[in-house]
Amino acid sequence: MTFTVVAASYRHRERQRSAPYRTVMAGVTFGGVAVxxxxxxILTMFGQREVIAETLSLAHLTIAMSAFFAGLWVTHASSRTGLAARVAQGLGAGTVAGALIALLALSIHLFKLRRVxxxxxxxxxxxxxxxQSIGAAVAVLVIGGALCGLLGAALYLMPRKLRRPLVVGLTWAFFVGLFQELIQLMLQYEFLMKFRELFFTWDGLKPQGALIVFAAAAVTAAAWQAYRPRYDSFRENATPGQARMLLGFKILIGLVLIIGFPAFAGNFIGQVLMLVGLYVLMGMGLNLELGLAGLLDLGFVAFFAVGAYTTALLTSNADIAIANMSFWQALPIAVVxxxxxxxxxxxxxxxxxxxxxxxxxxxxxxxxxxxxxxDxxxxxxxGAQGVLGIPRPSIGGFEFNDPVDLFYITLVASAVAAYFAWRLENSRLGRAWTAIRDDEDVAQALGINLVNVKLLAYGLGAGFAGVAGAIFAVMLASIFPHSFQLLISINVLALLIVGGMGSLPGVVVGAAALIGLPELLRExxxxxxxxxxxxxxxxxxxxAEGLWPSAARRRERMLEEESRAAIEAELRGGASR
Amino acid sequence: MTAQAASAPAGTRLKALKRITFVDVVLWALRVIVVVVVVGGTIGTFVKGTYTTAQWVDFFMFGLTIGGVYALIALGYTMVYGILRLINFAHGDITMAGAFSAYFLASSLDRAGTLDAFPLLAMLAIMALAMGVCAGIALIVEHICYRPFRHVKSLAPLICAIGASFFLQHAFRGMYGSTIRSYPDPEWMKGRLDLFGFEIPVVQPIVILTALGAMLFLYLIVQKTRMGTAMRAVSEDRDAAALMGIDVNKVIIFTFILGGCMAGIGGVLYCFVYKQIYYFTGFFPGIKAFCAAVLGGIGNIPGAMVGGFFLGVVESVGPALFLDGIGITAPYQLRDLIAFTMLVMILIFRPQGILGERLASQRA
Known part of the structure; x- marks a missing residue:
């Protein structure tokens, strides 16, 4: 049996479990996550972060969400039962999730668990x-869980037209509340003051602000939903000239955003974006090795360290430095x-x-x-003291001192690297890499020189990390061996997995999600x-194909889905007979 | 190959010389460097004569002690590899989880005085807890990270296992805290013992004997019981075993339990040697135990035991023997280097390990 058949039959069996089993399992799973x-x-930490000031903390939102998603999930999983049964299951799953959390509260109250x-x-x-008192809390948790589960079921059963704007609105309100500090930071300018007071207090998002954000986002989503068919038909029927203009317009907006935004948003955001940029560089390097050539390299951080140490030793004014070059002279040497x-x-x-x-x-x-x-x-x-006193780069008297300035160096480096990576991917070498990833022996039989191709993958991948390392060194102005832990390799691996292996836009998406988000949410x-x-x-x-899969993976995935659907239909036919 | 080259005329021999690539040169250079460091260092150390015989015995005994721990952990890697043909990357962290959970029992028993009053019983309880936690977590990891990928041949299970490894570390960090906790140090473990005129800490023979006992027990299970026979059959050929009526799923679960139990014992012993634990404790012993498993030939159970002791001894004696002799300052900082260098060298030059079959290059 092929894997697809096995997976499909497994899924088929899952779906045939009885309704009470599914209900309890959904509740236990999602409630278990909260517990x-x-x-x-994490829940304690979430308690300190308020999504809506003095009204709703992230911890309470998480608890509610666990019951909500339990209800939503069980409704989704029982697509073949009647409406009333599905609603009841949603209610049940939410109750189970709430009860589980109540159990946690009860056991903290009764036992001295904090010793362990x-x-x-x-x-x-x-x-x-x-x-409140523990008795009241248990009742609130169970009943609240049931209600949230019901809401989850209701959201799932709602017509799509209504659900879409609702979800978009809630998501926007959530993110604005979560990132309120940053948004407030960006609204520092005098002429935006009024605007800010409408939405925020010093502590967070006002309830009225949340409502406005929700309404605005929901209305926009609804409007877009209504307008969408017309846009789609325009895009499909566009003349080549119009299509080019549309693409140009999109690129222009993107460029203005990425170039203008950091300068507008200030140094903190600039710093975060710069880190994201460094990881994008490293991600593109590992993408050549892992995404294209299929070589899982957990020692990737070593190349990053080589780039950083080379730059440091060539430019620093410390005693152990071997030269006194500028950053621009040291960079090519570091890469080589x-x-x-x-x-x-x-x-x-x-x-x-x-x-x-x-x-x-x-x-x-x-x-x-x-x-x-x-030693x-x-x-x-x-040694452990590292290298200190690395000067910042400068061009003709302009010194790149602020994080935002350095971000632009990273941006240019990433853009150049991305161009290289893109050309490599579609080159003869790139195809050779893909071939050895898919089957080394067959690739060799087809006349690919495994040694050369693999060494090029390691070498070129390392080059990207070297650039990142060089910029990292000037960013910190001093480097220590402790900055080059195995964890960096794991970071890069994780961002590739999230973005999608072998996909360049995926690297950016992965870096933004994995490096940017945690940096923004400091605690x-x-x-x-x-x-x-x-x-x-x-x-x-x-x-497994990532958030932004490469084109090839997307095609594979589509074929897989088709065959799976066919097999599942067959299995279903066999079961009913 | 060599026989051919010897009988070939001079012309082809020249051609063979021309075929030597840059890669070969680098690999030979690597071999030469390692041999020079080992031989030169050994001679240098003995000429200098910095260390006394008692110190060498100390190094050797410590190596055997820590080697016993490596061997116990390595058994988990090697058994899982034998059956599923994959590296259980999270095994080191599973070890940590067991030992960390057992810490709380150990310290409360220590405070109550039970650890001093009934040493055997208390140690058994501590190890049983560690074994239980390790086996449980190993099963969860198997269920979540490996089972869905049992029929796929890709990097997916390994990547999943790497994720699980970091997840476990940081989940336990969140649960038990990030501070380094000191394991209890009962009175009966503190003394020194006279062995053929050399004084060694009591804890060392305790650890070595416990490890040997556990390994003997495991060996009997694998060789003498029905389940052990089934395990060996599955590791020989999974499909054929299934056709013979062996429940492969049960065997896999049993293997993870057995590996988890060994890891539990190993983890507790490791903590009684080093007297401390925190959430990252498991990672490097795990990697080194993997080195030991590769060293002995992965998939080979006696190999893992031999490999563990061998790695422990080389790692403990090595800095003094090889590195001190060639005049390296502070050779103990480079201790980890020895294990990793050995791993890389073994993978390049003898992937089948000391006792094993050639599995490393078979698996794509």
Whole structure:
């Protein structure tokens, strides 16, 4: 049996479970997520962040959402039962989720759990009980869970025309509330003051602000929904000239946004965007290795370190520096050296495949880190003290000092790198990479020189990371071995998985989602890797092709869907007979 | 190959010389460097004579101790590899999870005085808890990360496992806190023991004997029980085993439980050696245990045991023996280097390991 058939039959069996089983499972799953968030302390942290000032904290929203999604999910999963049954199931699932959370509150109240689980203490209990007595809280949680489950079922059963604007409006209100600090930061200008007071207090989004945002977004969504067919028919019937103009217009808006926005939004956003840019650079490098050539490299951070250390040693005014170049002179040397190291890195692991490659490259990366950190290499690389005093780059008297200035360097570097990556992807070499990813032996039989092609993948991938490393060095003005942990490789891997392996726009999407979001939500930083691990697993399970799949993957996916649908139809026919 | 080259006329030999590529040169250079460091370092160290015999015995015994722990963890890698042909990347963190959970029991038993009053019983309870937690988490990881990909041949399960590894680390960080906790140090573990005229800490023979006992137990299970026979059959050929009426699913679950139990014992022993634990404790022992499994030949159970002890001893003796001799300052900082270098060298030059079959290059 092929995998598709196995998966389809598995899914078919899942769907045949009885309705009560599904209801309880949905409640336990989604309620369990909320309980887990409580156990690891995320819920406590969420309690301090208010989506709507003094009305709704993120923790309470999460609790409500767990019951809501339990109801929504069970309604979605029982597509073949009657309307009343589905509503009842939604109610039931929400109740189960609420009850599970109530159980957590009860056990924190009764037992001294915080001796082992540090997060299960008074703060969390206050959040779970809404600062009321425990009996009242249990009732509120169970009944509230039931209501939220019902709402979830209702939303799912609503006609699409109504659901769409509602969801869009709620999402917008949520994000505006979540990022209120940043938005307020951007509304600092004098002429925007009035505007700001309408929506925000110093502490957060006002309820009236949330309502306005919700209404505006919902109306816009509804209007767009009505207008959409006309736009689509215009796009389909557009003359080549019109189509080109449309594309040009879109690109223009994009350019204005990406160039103008950081200068407008200030240094904090500039800093975040710059980090995103660095990870985009690294992501494009790893994309050549993993996305195109299928080489899972967990030692990728080593190339980043090579770029950073080369730049540091060539430009710094510290004692161990070997030259006193400008950033612009050092950058090409750093890139070339990264490429060389990449090739040297690749040679020992040429014949190592698949799983082994991951661990072998992890080992190589760790070797680099341990060496850099050791006293043995300290006379050359500075050891644990690192390299200090790296000057900022400058062009003709203009010094790139602010994060926003440096962001523009990153932007230009990313744009150039993206052009290279795009051309490489469609070149003979790029096709050779794809071939060895799909089947090494067949590729070799077709006359591809495995050694050269693989070493080029390592070398060129390393070059991208080298650029990122060089910019990283001047950004911090000093570098330490502790900045080059294995976790960076994992970050880059995660962003590729999220964006979609082998897809250039995917790299940008992944970097924005994984690097940008946690940077913007500062206090979430502590849980960043929990989130990354989770995202990797969930993406591999549910959407292995990523958020923005490459064109080839999209085609494959479509074929797969078709065959799966056919098989499922056949299975269903067999079951009813 | 060599026989052909020897009998060939001089002309083809020249051509063979021309066929030497840059890659070969680098690989040979690597071999030469390693041999020079090992041989040169050893000679240098003995000429300098910095260390006394007692110190060497110390290094060796510590190596055996930590090697026993590596061996226990490596068994989990090797058994899973034998059956599913994949690396359970999260195994190190599963180990940590068990040992970290057992910490709370251990410290409360220590405070109550039970650990000193009934050492055997208390240790059994601590290990049982660790084993239970490890086996449970191993099963969850199998269910979520590996089962859906059982029929796919791709990087997906490995990537999933990497995700699971970081998820576990940081979930336990959130639950148990990010501070380093110190494992209890009962009185009976503190003393030193006289062994053939050399003094060694009591904890070392305890760890080594426990590890050996656990391994013997595992070996008996694998060799003598029905389930063990089924395990060996599945690792030989999964489809054929299924055709013979073996419930492959059950065997896989059993393997994960067994690997988890060994990891639980290994994790607790590791913590009693180093006396501390925090959420990242499991990662590097895990990677090193994987090195040990590869060293012994992955998929090979006695291989993992031999590989574990071998890696432990080389890692412990190595910095003094190889690195000190060639005049490297602070050789102990480079300790981890030895394990990783060994891993890479083994993968390049002898992927079948010391005792194993050639699996590494077979799997694409």
């Amino acid at each position: 887990f968030l409580g156990f690891v302390g 689980f540090i997060a299960l203490k008074k703060d969390l209990l206050d959040i779970l009980t809404f600062e 050296l990264s490429v060389v190291i990449g090739v040297l890195f690749g040679i020992p692991v040429l014949k190592v495949r698949g799983d082994y490659l991951a661990v072998a490259t992890l080992g190589l990366g760790e070797i680099v880190r341990v060496l850099v950190l050791s 043995f290499a300290a006379p050359v690389l500075g 979430f930083g502590e849980y960043r890797f929990l989130f990354y691990g989770l995202v990797i697993v969930v993406m591999m399970r549910l959407k």
